[in-house]
Structure formats: structure tokens, C-alpha cells
Amino acid sequence: xxxxxxxxPHATPPxxxxxxxxxxxxxxxxxxxRRVDVRLVGGRIEAVGTAGSLAGPPGRGGTRVDLGGYxxxxxxxxxxxxxDTALSADADGPVPYDAQDVQRxxxxxxxxxxxxxxxxxxxxxxxxxxQGLGALAAVLQARRALxxxxxxxxxxxxxxxxxxxxxxxxxxxxxxxxxGASVVGGCPDLDPDPTGYVEAVLEVASEHxxxxxxxxxxxxxxxxxxxxxxAGGLRPGVTISPCGGLDRLPADAAARTxxxxxxxxxxxxxxPQGGCGGVExxxxxxxxxxxxxxxRAAGVRLAAGSGALRDACNPVGRGDPLEAAYLLASREGxxxxxxxxxxxxxxxxxxxxxxxxxxxxxPAELLAVRGDQLAGALSLAYSRIVVHRGRVVxxxxxxxxxxxxxAAVELGLPRQGRNELS
Numbered sequence: 321x322x323x324x325x326x327x328x329p330h331a332t333p334p335x336x337x338x339x340x341x342x343x344x345x346x347x348x349x350x351x352x353x354r355r356v357d358v359r360l361v362g363g364r365i366e367a368v369g370t371a372g373s374l375a376g377p378p379g380r381g382g383t384r385v386d387l388g389g390y391x392x393x394x395x396x397x398x399x400x401x402x403x404d405t406a407l408s409a410d411a412d413g414p415v416p417y418d419a420q421d422v423q424r425x426x427x428x429x430x431x432x433x434x435x436x437x438x439x440x441x442x443x444x445x446x447x448x449x450x451q452g453l454g455a456l457a458a459v460l461q462a463r464r465a466l467x468x469x470x471x472x473x474x475x476x477x478x479x480x481x482x483x484x485x486x487x488x489x490x491x492x493x494x495x496x497x498x499x500g501a502s503v504v505g506g507c508p509d510l511d512p513d514p515t516g517y518v519e520a521v522l523e524v525a526s527e528h529x530x531x532x533x534x535x536x537x538x539x540x541x542x543x544x545x546x547x548x549x550x551a552g553g554l555r556p557g558v559t560i561s562p563c564g565g566l567d568r569l570p571a572d573a574a575a576r577t578x579x580x581x582x583x584x585x586x587x588x589x590x591x592p593q594g595g596c597g598g599v600e601x602x603x604x605x606x607x608x609x610x611x612x613x614x615x616r617a618a619g620v621r622l623a624a625g626s627g628a629l630r631d632a633c634n635p636v637g638r639g640d641p642l643e644a645a646y647l648l649a650s651r652e653g654x655x656x657x658x659x660x661x662x663x664x665x666x667x668x669x670x671x672x673x674x675x676x677x678x679x680x681x682x683p684a685e686l687l688a689v690r691g692d693q694l695a696g697a698l699s700l701a702y703s704r705i706v707v708h709r710g711r712v713v714x715x716x717x718x719x720x721x722x723x724x725x726x727a728a729v730e731l732g733l734p735r736q737g738r739n740e741l742s
Contacts, residue, residue, distance in 0.1 A: 342382035343684075343710055347371045348392035349692050350678055351657070358392065360684040360710040367680050385705065385712065390688040391697050393660070394676035395439045395706065396641035397667040400561055400589045400596070400625030403429055403443035403462070403474070404455040409635035417451045422458035427465060429629050429639065430472055435716050436640040437687040439708040440471040440671055442533065444505055448478045448492040453499060460500050469713050473671070475505035475533050482516040490520055497528045504528070507535035508543075515546055522550055522558075531672060532558045533589075535596065538610070539565025541577045548584035559670055561589035562596050562627065563610040574611060578618035587670050588620050590662075591627035592647035594634050612652045623666040624648055624659075641667070642689070646698040656695040684710035690718075 345358040348371075357374035359367045367374055404422055406429035408415045416422075426443070433441055445456045456476060463472040476496035478489040497504065504525040508514035518534070525532045532551070538544055538560065551558035560581075566574050581588065590610040615622050624644040628634035641663035648659035665675060676685045690703035702718030722728070 341711075342366070343707070343712070344374060344382055344384045345387050345392065345686075345688070345707075346374075346384060348387035348390055348688060350392060351694050356392075356678075358678060358686075360707070363684055363709040365678065365680050365682050365684050368678060383712075387688050387705070389690060389692075390703075390705065391691050391694065392678055393687045393689065393694075393697075394664045394668075394678065395685040395687045395708070396437045396645075396660075396663040397671055397673065398433050398438040398441040398626060398639070398641060399559070399623050399667045399670045400591060400627055401429065401433065401441050401443045401639065402445075402596075402628055402631065403459045403472075404445045404451070405631040405633075406629040406639075407631070409630045409632060415631070417455055419454050419458045422455050423462050426459045426462040430462060430466055430470055431714075432629070433626070433639045433641075434470045434706060434708075435704070435714045436638075436642065437689075437704055437706050438470070438639075438641050439685045439706060439713070440473075440668065440673055442473050442475060442503065442671055444475040444477050444533070444535075445501070446479070447476045447496045447501075448480075448489050453492065453496060456496055456499060456501060468709070470708060471673075473502040474500070475503040476501035477505045477507070477535070479506070480511050480517075481506065481520040482511055482513040486511070486516075486520070490524070493520075493524055494527075497524065497530070503531045503533050505533045505535070508547075509536050514540075514543055518547055518550055522554065525554070529556075531556045534558070534560045536560050536563065537565035538563035538577070539568060541569060541573045544577050545580050548580040548586055551586050552584035556672055557585065557587065559587040559589055561610075561625065562591040563588050564591075566614075567609065567611045574614055575618070578611075578615050578620055581615075582619040582621075585621070587623065588615055589623045589625045589667075589670060590615075590648075591625055592644045592651065593626055593637060593640075594628070596627040596633060609651075612648060612654065616658075621666065621669065622662060623670045624662040625667070642698055642701050649695075649698060656698055659698065660694060684708075 343360040349355050355371040357369050359374050403426040405415050407425045445459050447456050478493045480486050481489045504521050508517040511517035626639045628637040629639040630637050645659040645663045648654045649656050676683050686707040688705040689697040689701040691697040704716045706714040
């Protein structure tokens with residue numbers, strides 16, 4: 321019977337050594353079939369060579385990790401998490417916004433997703449209304465506590481930014497950016513004046529020179545056209561998600577909208593695993609997935625995220641980038657390589673992070689998964705080793721055992737078993 325035993329989030333392994341120590345990954349398989357050794361020094365990939373050809377530099381306190389039987393990949397990233405509501409599905413009543421509780425859940429959620437492989441994560445956090453800036457302060461504290469283990473950035477999400485009520489929201493948003501939020505966000509769909517909301521967000525982003533990441537169901541093509549027109553040319557850029565409403569538009573309207581988003585350079589983060597509390601306050605209209613193939617065909621920068629992690633919106637959300645990639649491949653028909661790119665290279669690009677390849681000179685942000693082919697890894701990637709800034713920061717080990725089987729022996733199938741089960 322299967323027995324999958326991932327390491328609990330609070331038991332993250334200690335750092336594998338000082339920042340300038342070397343880490344030698346031995347015998348890993350790459351997606352092109354090669355078996356290689358990879359040497360990491362100072363947070364970067366120093367060398368990649370044929371398996372058995374590399375040695376750790378002398379005198380650097382190097383560590384060796386045997387990756388025989390593992391596929392080595394660029395680490396995925398999480399472009400759409402909700403740190404303040406994560407792991408709250410079992411709470412009685414509304415989500416608790418006590419600072420200590422938010423910090424605990426945000427920390428556990430970040431470590432859980434790190435264990436899945438996401439070494440960089442973008443967390444949306446509500447500001448204003450009842451919670452004020454308390455939830456953001458708690459998530460920022462979690463970020464500081466996790467420094468060196470995972471790169472966690474925060475998006476400030478105000479509810480209303482226009483009209484009389486919007487004046488307070490705008491002030492809180494500016495305070496949130498001064499406090500340390502990295503990205504301006506929110507949901508224009510929930511504001512009485514969605515266009516005014518977007519204008520306010522873009523103004524604050526321009527003041528602080530930071531990216532914009534908006535929640536929208538994307539069911540109104542005229543509104544999206546205005547967003548594209550306003551966002552065009554903004555640097556560091558604009559991202560929208562989850563955009564499930566695009567899939568409910570007539571084909572010609574959806575195609576025009578996709579072309580407009582591509583021309584404006586607006587990125588889209590789809591959520592193949594479902595739920596996202598940012599757009600579902602009005603019921604189930606935010607359910608559904610963005611039209612992935614249409615957006616890709618139009619040239620839209622498309623990444624995939626996880627969305628809700630075991631909160632009221634999705635009580636069974638797993639926050640696993642490889643599951644998101646699996647769903648893109650199985651539901652949307654993407655090639656495994658393209659599906660994984662959506663949660664790795666494309667996700668990192670949305671976060672404004674440098675590209676990662678398993679080549680010398682690139683950042684040492686890596687994920688090793690048990691298996692020898694990417695398709696199999698997306699399907700059955702239970703055992704994982706996560707590398708962030710050149711050191712192992714998380715391990716998950718899974719063991720599957722069967723009783724002795726004459727059929728398996730006759731067919732020469734690989735087996736893991738114990739005699740007492742026979």
C-alpha cells in the first residue's frame with residue numbers, strides 16, 4: 321500500500337553549510353537524458369559535467385548529495401499564494417486575523433510550498449477593512465524569519481480605492497508599501513468603479529516603482545481592454561489572474577482580449593487547481609480556469625500558480641506547482657515541458673526573477689524529483705530535494721511497499737518490500 325511521508329514543514333533541514341561552501345550534486349539525470357554532476361558555489365551553478373567527472377573544490381567544506389535516480393530541474397516558483405488565509409479551512413467562523421495566528425499559518429504555508437519545490441513565492445495579503453495592516457505585518461515577519469530558506473514577496477490587496485470609502489483604502493495601500501509590501505495588488509471587480517481602481521493602483525505602483533498584480537475574473541472584455549491600454553509600457557509590469565471569465569466569453573471576444581493583453585505585455589497567471597478567494601466574494605463566478613491554449617497562441621506571457629491553500633475557497637488546495645503543471649498537461653493538453661515551464665521559467669519571469677537553467681553561471685535554484693522523465697515526474701513526483709541559493713533547504717521522502725508477489729517476480733518488475741508482508 322502507498323505510504324507517502326513528506327517531511328513536516330516545521331522540520332526544514334538545517335542549512336547545508338556556509339554561503340560560500342560548495343555542494344556537489346552527483347549522478348542526476350537531466351531532461352535531455354544526460355547523467356551529470358553539478359557543482360554549486362556561492363548560490364550559483366559553477367560547473368556541470370558528465371556523471372563522475374566533477375569533484376568539490378578543496379578547502380571549501382563541500383557537501384556531496386547523491387542524486388542517482390533523480391531528475392534535476394530548475395526550481396518552480398509560486399506566483400499566486402494567499403498567505404493570510406492559508407491553512408484556515410478548519411477555523412470556526414471567519415478567518416482569524418490575530419497576528420500570531422496569521423504569522424504561524426503564513427510560515428507553515430510557505431514551508432509547505434517550499435517542500436514542494438517553490439523556492440520563490442508571491443503572497444497576496446488583504447489590507448484595510450477589519451484587518452488593517454496587521455495581516456501584512458504578520459506575513460512580513462514570516463518573510464524575515466524565512467530569509468535564506470525561501471524568497472517570499474508580498475502583494476498588498478486593498479478592497480475599495482474609489483469614492484469616499486476609497487480614500488481610506490488608498491491611504492492604507494500607501495502605508496502598506498512603506499511598510500514593506502513589494503507589489504501593488506487588489507481586485508478591481510469588487511470596487512464600484514473598476515477603472516478608477518486600476519488607475520489608483522497604477523498610480524501607487526508608479527510612485528514606488530513596483531509591479532502590479534491584480535485579481536480579476538476577466539469576464540468583461542471592455543474593462544480588460546481599458547486595463548491593457550492603461551498598463552501598456554508600465555515597468556516592472558502588470559500581472560492579472562486568475563481570469564477564468566475569459567473562458568466564458570464568445571470565442572472572437574476572448575481572442576481579441578488575448579491579443580490586447582499580449583500587445584500590452586500584461587502577464588496572466590492561471591490557477592489550474594481552482595479556487596482563489598480574491599475574486600469569489602460574489603459567489604462562484606470566479607471559478608473555472610483561464611483559456612490556456614488561447615492565451616499562449618496569442619503570445620500572452622502565461623504562468624501557473626496554486627491559489628488557495630486549504631482555506632474556505634479551496635479546503636483541499638495543495639499549493640504544489642507540480643500538480644499545477646500536471647493539470648496543465650492533463651486538462652489543457654500542454655506538453656510536459658511547456659506545462660513545467662509555466663510553473664518554473666514563466667513563473668519566475670512574472671516574479672521578476674532571473675532565469676534558471678541547469679548550466680554553469682545560472683542561479684542555484686533547483687528541484688530534484690525521483691524519476692527519469694519529466695512526464696513521469698509530473699505524475700508521481702513524491703520524493704523531492706529542494707535547493708535554494710546553492711544549499712539543500714527541504715527534502716521529502718516517500719516509500720511505497722508491496723507484499724511479495726509472484727507475478728511481479730515473474731515479470732521482473734522493480735520491488736520494494738519486507739518479508740513480513742509476504
